Amino acid sequence: MTTARLPLFPLNSVLFPGLVLPLNVFEERYRALVADLLELPADAPRRFGVVGIRDGLETGPSGPGVPDSTATSGFGPDLERSLYFTGCTAEVASVQKEEDGRYELVATGTTRFRVLSVDTTGPYLVAEVEDLPEVPGEGAGALASGVLRTFRTYQKRLAGARERTISASQELPDDPSVLSYLVAAATVAELPVKQRLLEAPDTASRLRAELEMLRREAAVIGRLPSLPATELTRRPVSPN
Template identity: 60%
Template sequence: MTERLPLFPLGTVLYPGLVLPLNVFEERYRRLVADLVSGPEPYRFGVVAIRDGRDVAPTGQDGGNQALAGLGSDAAHSLFDLGCVAEIASVESRKDGGYDLIATGTTRFRVQSFDATGPYLTAEVERVPEELGAEATMLAAAVERVFRAYQKRLAGARESTVTGLQDLPDDPMVLSYLVAAASVFDTTDKQRLLAADTAVERLTAELALLRRENAVLAKLPSLPAVELTRQAFNPN
């Protein structure tokens, strides 16, 4: 069964359970938000990652949106076809006509067809179900151990001074998305993690990626402090 969603292309990957703050300033996306909030709740749109990694307007950035000019006619080549539904939790209009909104990733979807004929990009999408897979708990424990080591190396701090290490979720599915969001992987790797068929497949890929990153980080003489979670996480 398919449904039509307005699309918000970004230079980042949104995962189910992750909170996405957005500064909406470009005209087409002002129109998108205005159309959503003029209708019934819940207010939902689709987030898809841009293949070249450019984004439109994450919170705290300003300037014109040149990245998406002309994207509509070439969306199938410029955007990944698997994204995440975002549900608006709060929205505030600004004096300049833009919006500040907070949205939460809910479920994955796959684009069946893009439509660039309207004021903003829309798509016919099909929801992608979540599957856990066998031995997820065992894999989750292994990923948690390697991820803790990764956090310590990335932050350049000892375990006793690293914050957030006791806050990892027990649910393997939730953990798989949190690790994907909080790790500094490139967009292609992050998209591959979103597209994993099961949590087990995602955790397996994360284990390999984290081991690779730990090996690289171990060779560096010193590391600056890094903000690991640029997006807040909501386990609900």
């Protein structure tokens, strides 16, 4: 497997391959991260790693999730409790610096990775990571068809509970892997649930978990009079 060093951007959300991530970067440590990315040669990819925060607390140098040790490999006990170790590489698509020093950044998820070690000595976390290949798994194609149908039902019932309409022209991808990530991102679920979908060993396993979840959620929605107004397919700007 391919290994690399990536600056880490912990978030209270999960990024999936192929999905867009808008960020409003205002914390000093992450402004430094973006500034360092902008210092790279024009033809160099500007990438960072997005990892989920386990306990809902900000992590990074001077944050509560950082161990006292300055070791450059391994995880301290506090960091282990604070971060998930499977994340997604984000490649910067556009970035704009505001007058107040903030950055408005848009990135796209590319590949999953596993964190091998973390360097906590700089202004922000930097990790040694290895890419996780996307393996189809057995029966991914058939499972994708089932997920596609069930997701349509889920969308309709969710829209009905919110007194909204779903566009008939909305298209969903045929590729099982791409579909699995889109459904994972678009389904209304808590971070640990989405994290488990990101960590699935193969596409088929992810689709199987989604099929069970969508059937269960669609049944629940059908019995509820209303739901909180969480957008189904729009990702909010993530403050940091």
